[in-house]
Amino acid sequence: MSRLVLVVNGAAGSGRARHAGRHVEDALVAAGHEVIDASGGTAPDGTPDETPHDARGRARAALDDTRADALVVVGGDGAVHLGxxxxxxxxxxxxxxxxxxxxxxxxxxxxxxxxTAAAVARIDAGLRTGARRVDATLLDRADGGHEWAVGVVSCGLDAAVNARANAQRWPPGPARCLRALAGELRRFRPYGYRLTGLDEADRPTEVLHEGPATLVALAGTPWFGGGLHVAPGADLTDGLVDVLVAGPLTRRQVVAVFPRLYRGSHLGHPAVRVHRVAGVLVEPLPGPGTPAPPPAFADGEPVGPLPLRARVVPGALHVLA
Incomplete structure (x- = not known):
C-alpha cells in the first residue's frame, strides 16, 4: 500500500477537475492506497476559495506530516506546476x-x-512498478526566490498573451489564446533581451541573442498554450532546454507565423532560431523604441519579471507515467 497526498484544482477545465477528483480518491482507495486529501474548498461559483500560495502550503504540510510516497494532482498545467x-x-x-x-x-x-479511469490506472501501475525520472528546470527569479518548472517558460509575447488569457473567462480552451493574442497585438512592439547560454556547471558559454525579439520560450516540453507545438525537439530526458527565439517580428509577421505553431512548421521561418543548452540567463535589454519584456510565466503560471536564470536538473522529477 502506498500513501498518497491528493490535491484537486476545482477550477481547472471549467470545473471538470472538481468532479473528477471525487472519483480519483475513490479509485485510488479501491486500488489499496491510503489517500490524504489536501484540496481546498470551492466558492459557490466553483472557483477555489484559496490562493495558489494557500494551496501550495496545504499540500506541503500534508507531504511533510504524512511522509507520502507520491503527490497526485488533478487539474491542468497549473496543478502540475504546483506539484x-x-x-x-x-x-x-x-x-x-x-x-x-x-x-x-x-x-x-x-x-x-x-x-480519469485511465489516468488512475497509470498512477497505480507506476506505484507498483516504479516511477519514471524526467528533467525539471530550476528557475532563479529576480526577487532571489527559486521555482521549478517542467514545461515551457514564456518570456516574450507568449508571456504577455498568457497573462491576458488568464484574465479572460471566455472563450474556453485554446481559442482563449487566440483572443488574447489579438488583444496584445494592438500595442505590441518587440522587446529587448540578452540571452546567455550556461553549461552544466552554470558557467556562461556564449551570448545566444542580444537585441529585440518577439517570442522567447525556454522549452522543456514540446507544447504550450493548449497544443501549440512551439519546440518539437524538446525532450524531458536529454538534460537540455530548447531556447526558442523568434523575431523581431512585425504585427503582420506575427499573424502569419502564429498559425504555424500548431504544426511546428514555424521552425522553418528565417526569423526563428532554437538553441539547446543546459541553462540560460534571460536579461531585459530595453532601448529606444524597444520596451522591457513582460513578466515571465512557467507552465502557464506567473513567475515574475526578468532577469531569470533557468538551469536543467536531469532526472529531478519522478513521474508516475
Missing part, C-alpha cells in the same frame, strides 16, 4: 490526472487527458 514545485528534487513521485483546458505537460508525458 512539480513541491516534489522536484525529492524522492516523492508525482501523479497527474489531467483535466485542464491545455494539459500540455500531460501531452508531453504521454499521459491520458480527460480520462
Amino acid at each position: 512539480v514545485g513541491l516534489v522536484a528534487g525529492t524522492d516523492v513521485a508525482l501523479g497527474v490526472v489531467a483535466h485542464g483546458s491545455g494539459d500540455d505537460v500531460a501531452r508531453a508525458l504521454g499521459l491520458p487527458r480527460h480520462d
Whole structure:
C-alpha cells in the first residue's frame, strides 16, 4: 500500500477537475492506497476559495506530516506546476490526472487527458512498478526566490498573451489564446533581451541573442498554450532546454507565423532560431523604441519579471507515467 497526498484544482477545465477528483480518491482507495486529501474548498461559483500560495502550503504540510510516497494532482498545467514545485528534487513521485483546458505537460508525458479511469490506472501501475525520472528546470527569479518548472517558460509575447488569457473567462480552451493574442497585438512592439547560454556547471558559454525579439520560450516540453507545438525537439530526458527565439517580428509577421505553431512548421521561418543548452540567463535589454519584456510565466503560471536564470536538473522529477 502506498500513501498518497491528493490535491484537486476545482477550477481547472471549467470545473471538470472538481468532479473528477471525487472519483480519483475513490479509485485510488479501491486500488489499496491510503489517500490524504489536501484540496481546498470551492466558492459557490466553483472557483477555489484559496490562493495558489494557500494551496501550495496545504499540500506541503500534508507531504511533510504524512511522509507520502507520491503527490497526485488533478487539474491542468497549473496543478502540475504546483506539484512539480513541491516534489522536484525529492524522492516523492508525482501523479497527474489531467483535466485542464491545455494539459500540455500531460501531452508531453504521454499521459491520458480527460480520462480519469485511465489516468488512475497509470498512477497505480507506476506505484507498483516504479516511477519514471524526467528533467525539471530550476528557475532563479529576480526577487532571489527559486521555482521549478517542467514545461515551457514564456518570456516574450507568449508571456504577455498568457497573462491576458488568464484574465479572460471566455472563450474556453485554446481559442482563449487566440483572443488574447489579438488583444496584445494592438500595442505590441518587440522587446529587448540578452540571452546567455550556461553549461552544466552554470558557467556562461556564449551570448545566444542580444537585441529585440518577439517570442522567447525556454522549452522543456514540446507544447504550450493548449497544443501549440512551439519546440518539437524538446525532450524531458536529454538534460537540455530548447531556447526558442523568434523575431523581431512585425504585427503582420506575427499573424502569419502564429498559425504555424500548431504544426511546428514555424521552425522553418528565417526569423526563428532554437538553441539547446543546459541553462540560460534571460536579461531585459530595453532601448529606444524597444520596451522591457513582460513578466515571465512557467507552465502557464506567473513567475515574475526578468532577469531569470533557468538551469536543467536531469532526472529531478519522478513521474508516475
